[in-house]
Amino acid sequence: xxxxxxxxxxxxxxxxxxxxxALASCGEQKTTETAKPSEAPAEKALEPIKLGVAGAHSGDLxxxxxxxxxxxxxxxxxxxxxxxxxxxxxELLVEDDACKPExxxxxxxxxxxxxAQVVMGHxxxxxxxxxxxxYKDSKIITISPSATNPELTQSGDYPxxxxxxxxxxxxxxxxxxxxxxxxKLTKIAVLHDKGDxxxxxxxxxxxxxxxxxRAEVVLYEGITPGxxxxxxxxxxxxxxxxxxxxFGGYHPEASKLxxxxxxxxxxxxxxxxxxxxDDTFIKVAGEFAEGVYAxxxxxxxxxxxxxxxTEAHKKDYGEEPGAFFLxxxxxxxxxxxxxxxxxxxxxxxxxxxxxxEWVATPLGIIKxxxxxxxxxxxxxxxxxxxxxxxxxxx
Amino acid sequence: xxYFLELFLGGLTRxxxxxxxxxxYTMVYGIIQLINFxxxxxxxxxxxxxxxxxxxxxxxGFNQVAVIILAALIxxxxxxxxxxxxxxxxxxxxxxxxxxxxxxxxIGMSLFLQNYVLLAQTSNxxxxxxxxxxxxxxxxxxxxVRSTEIVIYITTAVVMLLLTYMIKFTRMGKAMRAVAQDxxxxxxxxxxxxxxxxxxxxxxxATAAIGGVLxxxxxxxxxxxxxxxxxxxxxxxxxxxxxxxMPGAVLGSLVLGWTESFFTGYISxxxxxxxxxxxxxxxxxxxxxxxxxxxxxxxx
Numbered sequence: 001x002x003x004x005x006x007x008x009x010x011x012x013x014x015x016x017x018x019x020x021x022a023l024a025s026c027g028e029q030k031t032t033e034t035a036k037p038s039e040a041p042a043e044k045a046l047e048p049i050k051l052g053v054a055g056a057h058s059g060d061l062x063x064x065x066x067x068x069x070x071x072x073x074x075x076x077x078x079x080x081x082x083x084x085x086x087x088x089x090x091e092l093l094v095e096d097d098a099c100k101p102e103x104x105x106x107x108x109x110x111x112x113x114x115x116a117q118v119v120m121g122h123x124x125x126x127x128x129x130x131x132x133x134x135y136k137d138s139k140i141i142t143i144s145p146s147a148t149n150p151e152l153t154q155s156g157d158y159p160x161x162x163x164x165x166x167x168x169x170x171x172x173x174x175x176x177x178x179x180x181x182x183x184k185l186t187k188i189a190v191l192h193d194k195g196d197x198x199x200x201x202x203x204x205x206x207x208x209x210x211x212x213x214r215a216e217v218v219l220y221e222g223i224t225p226g227x228x229x230x231x232x233x234x235x236x237x238x239x240x241x242x243x244x245x246x247f248g249g250y251h252p253e254a255s256k257l258x259x260x261x262x263x264x265x266x267x268x269x270x271x272x273x274x275x276x277x278d279d280t281f282i283k284v285a286g287e288f289a290e291g292v293y294a295x296x297x298x299x300x301x302x303x304x305x306x307x308x309x310t311e312a313h314k315k316d317y318g319e320e321p322g323a324f325f326l327x328x329x330x331x332x333x334x335x336x337x338x339x340x341x342x343x344x345x346x347x348x349x350x351x352x353x354x355x356x357e358w359v360a361t362p363l364g365i366i367k368x369x370x371x372x373x374x375x376x377x378x379x380x381x382x383x384x385x386x387x388x389x390x391x392x393x394x
Numbered sequence: 395x396x397y398f399l400e401l402f403l404g405g406l407t408r409x410x411x412x413x414x415x416x417x418x419y420t421m422v423y424g425i426i427q428l429i430n431f432x433x434x435x436x437x438x439x440x441x442x443x444x445x446x447x448x449x450x451x452x453x454x455g456f457n458q459v460a461v462i463i464l465a466a467l468i469x470x471x472x473x474x475x476x477x478x479x480x481x482x483x484x485x486x487x488x489x490x491x492x493x494x495x496x497x498x499x500x501i502g503m504s505l506f507l508q509n510y511v512l513l514a515q516t517s518n519x520x521x522x523x524x525x526x527x528x529x530x531x532x533x534x535x536x537x538x539v540r541s542t543e544i545v546i547y548i549t550t551a552v553v554m555l556l557l558t559y560m561i562k563f564t565r566m567g568k569a570m571r572a573v574a575q576d577x578x579x580x581x582x583x584x585x586x587x588x589x590x591x592x593x594x595x596x597x598x599x600a601t602a603a604i605g606g607v608l609x610x611x612x613x614x615x616x617x618x619x620x621x622x623x624x625x626x627x628x629x630x631x632x633x634x635x636x637x638x639x640m641p642g643a644v645l646g647s648l649v650l651g652w653t654e655s656f657f658t659g660y661i662s663x664x665x666x667x668x669x670x671x672x673x674x675x676x677x678x679x680x681x682x683x684x685x686x687x688x689x690x691x692x693x694x
Contacts, residue, residue, distance in 0.1 A: 194664065222664040226623045228411060229613050231404035232658035239397050239659075252519050252615070259614040263524075265537045284521045284615045 052116030055123035056099035068328035101130035108134035117345035125149035139347040145327035166378025172204035189219035189242035193249030201248035244269035251281035306362035330361035401659040409651025410550035414605030415628035416643040418598025424638035434625015435507035440603025470600040477599025636687020
């Protein structure tokens with residue numbers, strides 16, 4: 001008995017000690033934040049714009065969150081160097097949510113209490129969703145560089161939410177739009193490889209097709225990866241009268257399917273995803289790969305702003321930027337641009353500016369659609385032409 | 395009707411390939427009661443050898459028909475050598491060990507060969523050229539059945555007939571049947587059992603290599619892992635037909651090929667494998683020895 005009680009005291013002591021530590025680290029953070037505006041006491045007359053940056057800055061997923069903090073720091077540094085926005089300096093409020101929804105609500109509450117006017121974050125979809133309600137009640141615009149859950153924008157529950165990354169279903173959306181609007185095909189077979197990635201995409205594609213009155217899903221099937229051949233499935237596609245096949249999966253199955261379709265003298269259009277936008281696909285399928293469409297991330301490697309941002313990161317932090325750096329950089333740019341255009345951080349005006357003003361970012365020239373997804377970010381359609389993937393102009 | 399015909403022929407193609415592999419399984423099982431799990435890998439090695447030979451000969455400017463025939467022959471030889479060696483290394487020392495030991499050895503050999511090819515060649519998929527020329531008279535029917543498939547049917551039938559002839563009418567065939575019936579007794583009457591077993595592996599491996607080259611040229615790609623699924627399916631086909639029986643292996647393979655093809659065609663390919671295996675279970679419930687197998691309870 002005695003032993004148990006003692007260990008209980010010990011546990012209590014440990015909790016107190018941990019809490020004290022946590023408080024101490026919070027306290028430290030605050031001092032660094034408040035240090036920034038005091039560097040420029042001359043502009044004290046104008047209120048600084050407070051930009052909240054929230055995400056996973058500690059824990060397992062810190063590698064996703066830290067690049068966004070650095071991106072915000074870089075953008076703000078450049079901006080403040082040219083006298084901020086209309087003379088108002090920008091002040092960063094950096095808060096950690098450790099990618100945990102239950103922490104994210106506290107993070108959001110803290111940012112609201114600290115009077116953040118706009119927020120760039122959060123990083124993980126779950127944490128973002130938990131925090132969004134709080135920002136919504138306080139009418140704070142939030143842009144995430146990395147939360148890809150389709151629901152966040154599509155549910156319509158969070159009109160204050162924007163993002164500079166394509167949602168999980170964006171590829172499926174693009175494939176469907178491309179088939180229906182660009183190629184003007186209506187009878188479509190949707191196939192997948194039964195895997196998480198392929199089947200997920202195929203389900204979205206099927207949903208979008210069914211929601212569109214022009215389109216008809218003539219076949220929806222899963223194929224077995226590694227099967228000896230796909231002749232039965234190929235015959236079935238032919239029998240269904242499909243004009244196009246939308247395939248969710250990877251290149252080994254895709255090249256087998258395409259090869260067998262072309263061998264059976266079928267010229268059905270083949271549209272797939274970035275699992276197929278791989279040079280191995282072209283190598284293996286050879287001449288049969290010609291004309292195949294695949295969606296893939298928009299190429300940013302030649303964007304001068306992306307190169308500049310990456311160089312700035314290397315100069316300041318001495319290493320290559322991590323995941324979502326360019327998305328976060330773009331999100332911060334888009335926010336600041338919108339604030340500058342409408343001259344305030346007021347919710348209605350800012351929403352309007354985000355949706356109407358194009359802004360040049362490392363991800364390309366973007367603005368946001370009615371749901372909050374960035375137009376011009378994410379995926380493009382490529383086609384195999386002369387043994388190479390070439391971007392298709394739409 | 396055309397749809398039915400297409401599915402029928404597609405199933406026939408698949409079944410023929412299964413049959414070429416299943417023959418090796420069933421011959422080996424008939425003689426030493428060993429499930430040779432490395433057999434699928436021999437099929438894969440056949441396909442790889444074929445690809446290498448084709449690349450070299452095409453580079454040297456050989457004529458297309460000569461290339462495919464030479465490739466098939468060299469693949470057969472090479473696979474036969476592998477089959478022979480695998481038996482000598484992995485199975486012969488375990489001839490008198492419990493049957494489970496040989497089975498484990500077979501699984502180990504299968505993993506070894508897979509990883510060997512992975513390391514020695516590549517983990518990527520490689521394109522396999524389709525060298526079988528489109529026959530002129532097939533042109534109007536090309537959308538239903540390709541010339542390659544016709545070649546697959548004919549080859550399977552020829553191999554099947556040759557094997558039947560060999561088993562029924564040659565000295566070696568007679569020795570094989572004797573060893574299958576009673577190994578000790580055949581040894582007593584002067585049959586060189588080790589030689590007979592080696593022959594069985596050589597023939598089975600060569601047959602699998604033909605299958606490897608044919609299917610690779612039909613679907614146009616190979617990698618180090620193709621032997622696994624094909625091997626499992628062929629094994630199922632051999633069991634379905636009655637393992638140990640050669641006509642059973644061919645029948646089982648065709649039944650499996652058609653089952654898969656028709657199920658995919660008329661119902662759904664999502665559950666293709668589920669259905670194929672449910673079918674296997676059902677057959678084994680009602681005919682435990684398989685379609686054409688004789689039940690020999692003492693062998694299990």
